[in-house]
Amino acid sequence: MEEEAREIRRREANWSFIESQPPRLRAALKYYIETGDLYVASRIAGLTIEEFNELRKKAGIPNVS
Amino acid sequence: MSLSGFAIADTCFLIDWAYWRYRDALFKLFKTVFVPEAVLREVKSEQTIEWVATALARGYLALYTETRDEIDFAIRIVERSRLVPGLRGVDLPEALCLAVGRLRGYTVLTENRGALMAAELLEELTGVVVWRALEVIREALKRGAIAGDPEQVFKLYEEETKHRFPHSELEAILNELRGKA
Numbered sequence A: 001m002e003e004e005a006r007e008i009r010r011r012e013a014n015w016s017f018i019e020s021q022p023p024r025l026r027a028a029l030k031y032y033i034e035t036g037d038l039y040v041a042s043r044i045a046g047l048t049i050e051e052f053n054e055l056r057k058k059a060g061i062p063n064v065s
Numbered sequence B: 001m002s003l004s005g006f007a008i009a010d011t012c013f014l015i016d017w018a019y020w021r022y023r024d025a026l027f028k029l030f031k032t033v034f035v036p037e038a039v040l041r042e043v044k045s046e047q048t049i050e051w052v053a054t055a056l057a058r059g060y061l062a063l064y065t066e067t068r069d070e071i072d073f074a075i076r077i078v079e080r081s082r083l084v085p086g087l088r089g090v091d092l093p094e095a096l097c098l099a100v101g102r103l104r105g106y107t108v109l110t111e112n113r114g115a116l117m118a119a120e121l122l123e124e125l126t127g128v129v130v131w132r133a134l135e136v137i138r139e140a141l142k143r144g145a146i147a148g149d150p151e152q153v154f155k156l157y158e159e160e161t162k163h164r165f166p167h168s169e170l171e172a173i174l175n176e177l178r179g180k181a
Helices: A002-012 A015-019 A023-035 A038-045 A049-058 B011-017 B023-029 B037-042 B046-058 B068-081 B092-104 B113-121 B133-142 B150-161 B167-180
Strands: B006-009 B032-036 B061-064 B107-109
Touching (some): A002 A023, A023 A038, A023 A049, A038 B011, B006 B011, B006 B092, B011 B037, B011 B046, B011 B107, B023 B133, B037 B061, B068 B092, B092 B107, B092 B113, B133 B150, B133 B167, B150 B167
Parallel strands (some): B006 B032
16 A cells, blocks of 8 residues: 555656755655655755645655555 | 444545545435544545534534543553554554543544554554445445446546546445445
8 A cells, every 4th residue: 555655646746846846855856756755854844834735746756545 | 333323523534525426325325424633633624614614603623622641641652662562653643533532432533543553452452443435435335325337436536636546446345335235
């Protein structure tokens, strides 16, 4: 289940969008792809959870749960 | 539904749930859905804030201020989740919801995988009911709080929130709902 969810996030992510982001946001998006953990990813990004969730959508990363 | 008719929701659940058309169906399943105060600091969009504020005003949502005992219990859950092999670590915000679920009998609404695993695997959380949007929509369909073809309803949620339900779990629920029809 964990691995399946990670694969979906990796596959559907817009990698060119992710790579174009500033380092902090890029690292947070990659962390989210690997773990699916919105809370920690938002802290890495320095955003609120909802702000990070909007960034997740822009990056095409599905929330698998 | 929990015996109390109460639920407690974390931010991860609410921010997606607030973005779909049947969001008020939640209030047909629970007397009150509590939100920890920290959740308000995490929502920023006009759409979510308006929905939360309106529901607070109508009494469908209520603020939850945690007690010292609940925080202590939540910290123990955080620690335990990092000691049990195979269990994904839980952080304090979702651990707090789990603690309230255990101590007050509230249904816990979250999309956090670690919280779901902790409720299944930690002895301290025996009996805690954790629902994701997947289970909330299932219950809403079963009880008639949402009408329509179940497959289309779940698909709408995925489209409107950019959420993805695990295929096998969604299939199991659709079969269950078809069996009841």
